[in-house]
Amino acid sequence: MPAIHKILIANRGEIACRIQRTAQALGYRTVAVFSDADADAPHVQMADQAVRIGPAPVQQSYLNIPAILDAAHRSGADAVHPGYGFLSENAEFARVCEQAGLTFVGPSVEAIELMGSKRLSKIAMLDAGVPCIAGYQGSAQDDATLLREAERIGYPLMIKASAGGGGRGMRLVHSASELPAQLRTARSEALNGFGNDELILEQALIEPRHVEIQLFGDQHGHLIYLGERDCSVQRRHQKVIEEAPCPVMTTELRQAMGEAALKAGRAVNYVGAGTVEFLLDARGVFYFLEMNTRLQVEHPVTELITGLDLVAWQLQIAEGQPLPLTQDQVQLNGHAMEVRLYAEDPAQDFLPQTGRIQAWEPAKQHGARIDHGLREGQSISPFYDPMLGKLIAHGATREEARRKLLRAVQDTVLLGVHSNQRLLAQLLQHPQFIEGKFSTAFIAGHFSDHPCLRPHSPSAEELAVATLLFYQRSTQVHRAPLSGWRNNAGVPLHYRLGLDEQNWNTQLIAGAQGRFQVQTADRTLELNVIDCTPRAITVEIDGVRQRRAYRLEAEHIWLFTQPGNLRLEDRTHAVIDSQTTVSSGTLKAPMDGAIVDVLVSEGSPVSKGQLLVVLEAMKMEHPLKAGIDGVLKRVQVKVGDQVKNRQVLLQVE
Known part of the structure; x- marks a missing residue:
């Protein structure tokens, strides 16, 4: 493989900054790409060169393959690092990079293609002898087939977008009556998010742990694993807290899961950084969930307990160097824990937030690491994922790591947009979390009506x-x-x-x-x-x-x-408004976003709670419902419209 000199990072935000830190420290030149919404973003300012690739919407910028290839050509980059999200698991992108003579920092096109399909990867894992959950992963995708297969599997079951991740295109279904509507929503999110509406069905495991194994392979046939991460604390299938090692892990279980992950990697001749995700039940039995053919969001906790730089490993392997360690040389030291900081309002059902960052002062303390791509004055737009950054801590013990992380969460100043910061602090202080007794149902079971999910009343x-x-x-x-x-x-x-x-x-x-x-x-x-x-x-x-x-x-x-x-x-000198209403016939956008569906027309009767409009923002669909019974007087938007926060969408009288 040719030596790498200049790396284009086909991403944005904290991961683009993270990759650049290691690349620049190793002497590589870096190239940032940016949309109109990110022209002044930190990842752009940090790079040696930067190239505009299009307007704010992702399809026209960070998913615009021709524009990214052109940016690489114009800047003289000889390698592309995709980060995570966006094009990181897009086999076609890896293929055209290779065709353009660019080193793609990631696995082979074939591995991405296979593991990028939950349906095809599950078939391959069954063939490789990796334990899998019962379900349906066939090619027939019509409703009749899926309804029939759901009856065979039994309820509750999970619908999953075959090409998906991050909770998009994923739905838990408790009964047959729910299935048609949930299939429709899952297909829509999958198509909008990944350009592929293929689905699989799986038996839903009740309250499992989500445990993943970090794999690394080189171009010389060597494959090792770097311990595990517990990612069980989730909300709507999106990870909130990750830690390493897993609190209930034993030496025997780690070896068994590691060997299963190696089987998965060997089945596709895996090269580079990858993660094999498993569900672990209360009996200690584990099942293959999926394989991510990229660097994970939560990779810092593995770095902190191994003392390794996984981005440096990625770059070395992309240049054809062998793995720096053998399996016997991998050592796990202490405990690490990470939380994801999101621009969302837990008091409004976790509605993503947009706005201007008035203040950003990351906590500065020993044992804490904060990965972010933020600066004061920056605008948080509706076009991208609401994750702002990650707070990570390492300690000699789990309790020390938890205590340090809690302090970092409490001391990090973020003003201007609402975030999940208060929830994170409460999660870290919950007695069951402190004891390590939790599952993927932890937030739903203990925080469905927690005070931190209600509007904060000032003291x-x-x-x-x-x-x-x-x-x-x-x-x-x-x-x-x-x-x-x-x-x-x-x-x-x-x-x-x-x-x-x-x-x-x-x-x-x-x-x-x-x-x-x-x-x-x-x-x-x-x-x-x-x-x-x-x-x-x-x-x-x-x-x-x-x-x-x-x-x-x-x-x-x-x-x-x-x-x-x-x-x-x-409001000392403001005029007091004596008129208050319990509910309103005016439906306004709760945030900036795009209209993806309008389910009613002018003159039609509507009832309170009826779904009227679907708004897409920050890569998720948000259903907007009627506040009163009445007749639809005016519809002021259509599918495809970009709308602003508080913009009137329709009126009911």
Whole structure:
């Protein structure tokens, strides 16, 4: 194989930054590609060269194979690293890279093609003697066949997009009556997400663990595994927490799963980084789930317990070098744990969030690693996956790793868009998670109605700090700290702070030397301002000193609440709206996105809860339903329209 000199990373965000860090450290030149939405993104700024490949939608940019090949040609790149997602498991992309004389940093076209199909890969694994779940993986895809096969398999069962991943095109079905509608939705998501609507059916295992084996193969026929990762804490089949090693793993079970993974790899002469995923039941019996022919999102936990750089291994193997270690030389040390930080609002059924990042201050502490591609001022668009980054920690024991990771989650400041940060902290503190007693049903079973999934109601301390900062703004003194201010002692100032439909009244009395008194509905707090800048305030509240990051923008404040962010509005001088409605006949877009289906027409009757429109955003479909009974008065969108957050879609009267 020819030596690699310049690598084009056919991806974006945190993984593009991650690959560049290793590539540049090893002396390679790097080329970034970007869409119009990512023109100023960190992965672009980090690269030696960058090439625009199209407009924001993925089909016109990060999935645009001719544009990416042209970028490689124009920049003089001689290798392409696909990262994960997008074209990373696209066999045609690997094929045209090879035809263009580019080194594809990944496995062979044949391996990608076979393992990229859940249907064909399962057939191959059965032939190779790898344990598999009972199901249907035939070529006949008509509803009648799938309904008949579902009866044979029995309920509950899983529908899975054959070409899918990340929970898209995947549905749990409990009864035959649900199946037709779920097949329709799964096909639609699969076609939109992967360009292939082929499905398989599998018996649903109840509350298994999701355990995966990291494989690596070279071009000389050597294949090894680098331990396992437990990825059981999931929401809607998307991983939320990953760790290595698995808390219930034994030496015997690790060897058995490792040997099964090697069988899978040998069946396709595997080269490069790959992951064989298994479901592990309570009896210790495991079943093949799928094989991912790329670097995994969760690869850092394996890196931390092995001390290896898996991206460096990928590049070395792509150049034709042999594996750096044999199986006997692989050592696992300590424990590592990772969480995925998403731009989504758990209080709105995990609705993906768009907006501008007002503040981003990753936690800085020993034992924590944060992989991201973010910068302050960056816009989070509706066009891509809502994952913002990953927080990872390593410790000598599982408990040490968990404790370090919890601190990193609590101390990382993200303001401007809602995230799952509060949920992550609560997951890491749950007693069963601490004990390692969990399955893929953990979140559904323990967090279906958890307080962290409801809107955050500000505490008296948070209201007091927000009131103080709004007072700062009203004085228009930004250069000096609050501690230098004076006011007429004993004269109260009244504030009304708002969040959505709620309002809180507060009262502030300013004293000398940065001392204030703030009264809320149920408490009176004494505040002593130690320091205040446009980014953070250090304040002593009832004798306890604390630092809080914040951003003020007109009448709004984003306040860090450790963890998570709180957005409050100063409504002191706003006109009070006395009209409130329980439900509305106006359906608005909950976020930026594209209309993929309109199921009603003007003049038709609708009932409360009826599905009206399907919106696609951040690679997922979101059903939008009627809020009231009535008649459809006006439809203002059609399939294919790009819509903005809060844009009116239709009206019912």
